[in-house]
Amino acid sequence: MSNVKILGFAGSLRQKSYNRAALRAAQQLLPQEASLELFDLAPIPPFSEDEEKTPPAAVTEFKRQIRQADAILIATPEYNYSIPGVLKNAIDWASRPYGDSAWSGKPVAILGASAGKLGTARAQYHLRQVFVFLDMHPLNKPEVMIGPAADAFGADGELKDEKTREMIRKQLAALVQWTRCLKQGLP
Ligand SMILES: Cc1cc2nc3c(=O)[nH]c(=O)nc-3n(C[C@H](O)[C@H](O)[C@H](O)COP(=O)(O)O)c2cc1C
Numbered sequence: 001m002s003n004v005k006i007l008g009f010a011g012s013l014r015q016k017s018y019n020r021a022a023l024r025a026a027q028q029l030l031p032q033e034a035s036l037e038l039f040d041l042a043p044i045p046p047f048s049e050d051e052e053k054t055p056p057a058a059v060t061e062f063k064r065q066i067r068q069a070d071a072i073l074i075a076t077p078e079y080n081y082s083i084p085g086v087l088k089n090a091i092d093w094a095s096r097p098y099g100d101s102a103w104s105g106k107p108v109a110i111l112g113a114s115a116g117k118l119g120t121a122r123a124q125y126h127l128r129q130v131f132v133f134l135d136m137h138p139l140n141k142p143e144v145m146i147g148p149a150a151d152a153f154g155a156d157g158e159l160k161d162e163k164t165r166e167m168i169r170k171q172l173a174a175l176v177q178w179t180r181c182l183k184q185g186l187p
Helices: 018-027 057-068 085-094 121-134 162-185
Strands: 004-010 034-039 071-075 107-113 144-146
Touching (some): 004 057, 004 162, 018 071, 018 144, 057 085, 071 162, 085 121, 107 121
Parallel strands (some): 004 034, 071 107, 107 144
């Protein structure tokens, strides 16, 4: 397996989102033989089980890109000590209809930036719980929890903090290694 294709998305629609900015930084911090495409969750409507067998085009495209990717990178904000509805909504769409989930068996890494000092820790552990039912393979370490985000990013949205950049670099390298390891284990 040469190039590892990673699909990244952020659970924030905010124009100046720190989490979206963290993903843009990640694109500069990839190891060799890895690529990171970003998907914007904005066009994904609220989930309705009535529509899960005839999903909107944005959901079909999201599922297609997930399936094409070797690994997933999620940048989650923390809303009220948990994951934002926008993120859970997108995850739910791509998990349906039952038996046609796009997530099964995917390696996944999480990073997150928040206003609080814990840097999305609580949201990240909620997200890990969701991965259990989705049968995903989360990378355990390194964890990347960026908080307070305003200290790490400049006004231009650039990730300035060198230690945080290094953590993301290490996480991406570990995700690529984890992905290769899982692929080799398959018959
Ligand atoms: C509804 C809501 C709930 C929030 N709850 C938390 C929280 O539980 N913990 C925290 O650290 N920050 C919380 N925040 C602040 C976010 O960390 C902050 O808005 C952050 O910038 C959101 O990520 P983004 O920049 O990617 O949009 C909350 C913000 C909103 C809008």
